[in-house]
Amino acid sequence: MSVNAPVRETLAIDGGQPVRETLLPYGRQSIDEDDIQAVVETLRSDWLTTGPKVGEFEEAFAAWVGAKHAISFSSGTAALHAAAFAAGLQPGDEAITSPLTFAATANCLLYQGARPVFADVSPDSLTLDPEQAGSKITSRTRAIVPVDYAGHPADLDSILRLAERYGLVVIEDACHALGAEYRGRRIGSISHMTVFSFHPVKHLTTGEGGMVTTENAEFAKTLRCFRNHGISSDARHRQAVGQWHYEMVLLGFNYRLTDIACALGLQQLKKLGANLSRRKQIAARYDAGFREIPEIICPAVRPEVNPAWHLYPIRLDLNKLNASRGEIFRAMRAENIGVNVHYIPVHLHPYYRDRFGYQGGEFPVAENAYQSLISLPMFHGMNDGDVEDVIQAVRKVVDHYSS
Numbered sequence: 001m002s003v004n005a006p007v008r009e010t011l012a013i014d015g016g017q018p019v020r021e022t023l024l025p026y027g028r029q030s031i032d033e034d035d036i037q038a039v040v041e042t043l044r045s046d047w048l049t050t051g052p053k054v055g056e057f058e059e060a061f062a063a064w065v066g067a068k069h070a071i072s073f074s075s076g077t078a079a080l081h082a083a084a085f086a087a088g089l090q091p092g093d094e095a096i097t098s099p100l101t102f103a104a105t106a107n108c109l110l111y112q113g114a115r116p117v118f119a120d121v122s123p124d125s126l127t128l129d130p131e132q133a134g135s136k137i138t139s140r141t142r143a144i145v146p147v148d149y150a151g152h153p154a155d156l157d158s159i160l161r162l163a164e165r166y167g168l169v170v171i172e173d174a175c176h177a178l179g180a181e182y183r184g185r186r187i188g189s190i191s192h193m194t195v196f197s198f199h200p201v202k203h204l205t206t207g208e209g210g211m212v213t214t215e216n217a218e219f220a221k222t223l224r225c226f227r228n229h230g231i232s233s234d235a236r237h238r239q240a241v242g243q244w245h246y247e248m249v250l251l252g253f254n255y256r257l258t259d260i261a262c263a264l265g266l267q268q269l270k271k272l273g274a275n276l277s278r279r280k281q282i283a284a285r286y287d288a289g290f291r292e293i294p295e296i297i298c299p300a301v302r303p304e305v306n307p308a309w310h311l312y313p314i315r316l317d318l319n320k321l322n323a324s325r326g327e328i329f330r331a332m333r334a335e336n337i338g339v340n341v342h343y344i345p346v347h348l349h350p351y352y353r354d355r356f357g358y359q360g361g362e363f364p365v366a367e368n369a370y371q372s373l374i375s376l377p378m379f380h381g382m383n384d385g386d387v388e389d390v391i392q393a394v395r396k397v398v399d400h401y402s403s
């Protein structure tokens with residue numbers, strides 16, 4: 001070792017002192033007294049489900065994202081399923097989506113009996129590559145399902161152009177992207193249907209929950225009907241008009257979001273702006289903290305985009321490191337930094353391999369990205385000390401393994 005070589009700190013995984021005493025998770029909800037109060041008030045009210053809070057939340061949400069219609073669901077997955085139904089997907093149809101996503105994005109197509117056709121992602125944004133998507137279109141293609149990975153909107157203009165040319169429905173999986181902007185416009189009214197999730201790690205939580213926004217009244221009507229068994233009017237409406245008669249007009253599900261959940265959602269919506277700006281600050285601090293580290297590639301941001309920073313996924317330049325992503329991941333966890341990996345490409349899961357015969361190697365950009373991705377902690381409630389801990393731990397671990 002040369003005399004000028006830096007003294008390397010002993011990693012926690014090798015018995016050294018961890019950067020933090022306690023584990024910092026990668027994502028976490030923020031719940032305050034107003035949130036708790038709103039839920040308690042609803043518990044004391046006449047309506048626990050499908051009461052006034054559902055409509056209030058849907059209207060406030062639609063206004064916030066700038067969409068005409070917002071229809072709530074019991075989860076983001078239920079919302080995706082409903083969107084696949086409203087798009088008219090059925091057995092024999094194909095829909096094109098990204099492999100670098102949560103399995104639910106592709107599963108919702110299978111629920112309708114349609115075939116998910118994966119297309120590779122762009123190397124910078126890791127969102128669906130429109131050229132790759134275009135090359136997968138056949139006479140059976142009915143929809144495209146881009147994913148706003150990590151909160152960075154997909155290349156929506158190019159995808160919508162494809163959709164127009166081939167008569168396809170665009171279902172945007174914006175479960176990461178509440179509050180993101182594309183060409184100065186908030187995500188939620190750009191695609192034919194846009195899907196959000198209110199799982200606790202997302203920007204706004206209702207415990208479990210989801211939403212579809214759309215400009216299309218016909219889609220909105222079908223979505224409402226689908227989430228309520230396929231019944232064409234809701235219980236409160238029937239009570240209001242003193243009617244016992246109802247009609248089931250399509251095969252739907254019970255995918256309703258409760259009044260309890262919507263009361264929480266309404267409160268959470270008020271803090272969404274603050275949540276988003278805090279995430280932006282954290283991302284800027286990470287960018288600055290990692291700029292000088294050649295082994296790390298920070299998430300790209302295209303000029304036309306303002307990301308919502310659901311995740312902050314770095315990529316490791318494994319050529320410059322004498323450790324695998326797995327070793328670096330374990331070393332970071334030992335430092336008490338709750339890193340994660342988003343995502344195992346969907347086609348590589350045993351279910352997809354067995355059913356569709358994927359073997360790996362089909363989508364090299366997504367698969368290579370997966371080999372080197374690590375998501376760092378990113379949530380509203382992180383304080384400046386937490387952010388510095390993450391930067392320090394990344395420096396310590398990368399320094400130790402740099403070749």
Ligand SMILES: *Cc1c(COP(=O)(O)O)cnc(C)c1O
Pocket residue numbers: 075076077078101102104105147173175176197198199208209210
């Ligand atoms: C969270 C998420 C979903 C599913 O949402 P749930 O509310 O957990 O059902 C779907 N797609 C993506 C990309 C997600 O991150």
